[in-house]
Amino acid sequence: MLFQQELINRVTKNCNKDLYIVSAMMYGSFTTGEGDIYSDVEFYIFIKDSFFKEFDSNEWISNLCATDLIYFNEYGTQVAIFGNLIRGEFHFLPQSRMNVIKEFKPTGVFPNAEKMFIYDSTNQLYALLDYLSGEGPDRKTNENVNSSFNGFVNYWIFGVNVLKRGEYARSLEILSHVQKQVLQAIRIKDDSVEHWLNSTKNLESDLKKSSYESYKSITANLEQTNLAKAYYNALVLMEKLYFNVSSSYEIDVSRKLLAKMYTHINE
Incomplete structure (x- = not known):
């Protein structure tokens, strides 16, 4: 036992x-x-x-x-x-x-x-x-989708700005918040929302293999180049997710804003 x-x-x-x-x-x-x-x-x-x-x-x-x-x-x-x-x-x-x-x-x-x-x-x-008992709350809602995308934009800009300032440790901490927002969007796309609040729980078995590999691309250590790559990959991934779910949900974030974010990280 x-x-x-x-x-x-x-x-x-x-x-x-x-x-x-x-x-x-x-x-x-x-x-x-x-x-x-x-x-x-x-x-x-x-x-x-x-x-x-x-x-x-x-x-x-x-x-x-x-x-x-x-x-x-x-x-x-x-x-x-x-x-x-x-x-x-x-x-x-x-x-x-x-x-x-x-x-x-x-x-x-x-x-x-x-x-x-x-x-x-x-x-x-x-x-x-x-x-x-019974079914849990509906996670695949417009409110949750926007919470994920809006939160992503907020933390991504915050993290990239402190990265540019040279605060690598702080940027790495903020990256964990970026990852959570991305994971919640992935879970909606993959219809795997049971572990919505604890988004990394059972991730290895919950996500499709391709989604898990995408998540791996937004992890990093304290090296500046790795952090920058993770933030860039997170933006690319979130843009793909945007197109995956935008036909089913009304998303507050605009494509114009995503384009500004690409310009910002490449400056």
């Missing part, structure tokens, strides 16, 4: 016997059948309101198994690094905030309630998890 599955079993057991905990659910790879030996484990655990302030989440996680680090990341998620370097993400919330589960609906496609269910003493959790 994978360590992650053993950990899920321990979380389930500990939730069932902890009088402070009223409900718990999991999300992520092990609910969608994608979990493997490298996958994280992720949980939402709800605590009785009257005990929430005194609940020691660090101690609770530590009692699951050996940890090397527990901390809160920049999103407020409690992250545990277990002794074998597997990651766990934990969200501990008061019972009165259980309806937050409904807010997950716009973020993607969720499995059935049974696969996400860990424990419940409130008779509320199944209904909330059932609300998440």
Whole structure:
């Protein structure tokens, strides 16, 4: 049995016997059948309101198994690094905030309630998890297409300008934002939008081979020539994608603007 599955079993057991905990659910790879030996484990655990302030989440996680680090990341998620370097993400919330589960609906496609269910003493959790089931949001929309193209123009110009200034490290950082916008446009073209928000997830298997090779051409290191080539290739690729999707969507970006961008990078 994978360590992650053993950990899920321990979380389930500990939730069932902890009088402070009223409900718990999991999300992520092990609910969608994608979990493997490298996958994280992720949980939402709800605590009785009257005990929430005194609940020691660090101690609770530590009692699951050996940890090397527990901390809160920049999103407020409690992250545990277990002794074998597997990651766990934990969200501990008061019972009165259980309806937050409904807010997950716009973020993607969720499995059935049974696969996400860990424990419940409130008779509320199944209904909330059932609300998440079914088809996810429509990603192939005019709004998303324009978000991708408009975001691309913004980050591309930003990145090229700092590249010209000689700030190679900053330009490389901005390139990652350019890549995300390109990937989302590729995913719309390839009809592979399941991992829309986390656009690089399963990229090697999600994209057509030709699309993956195109993506490789917009990666770079800190060398000025490689950065310039990546930005140029990104513009070429996005222009091709423009022609691929422009017959189906109304795109704000004009061909005239794309032509200006070619002139700008070649100056």
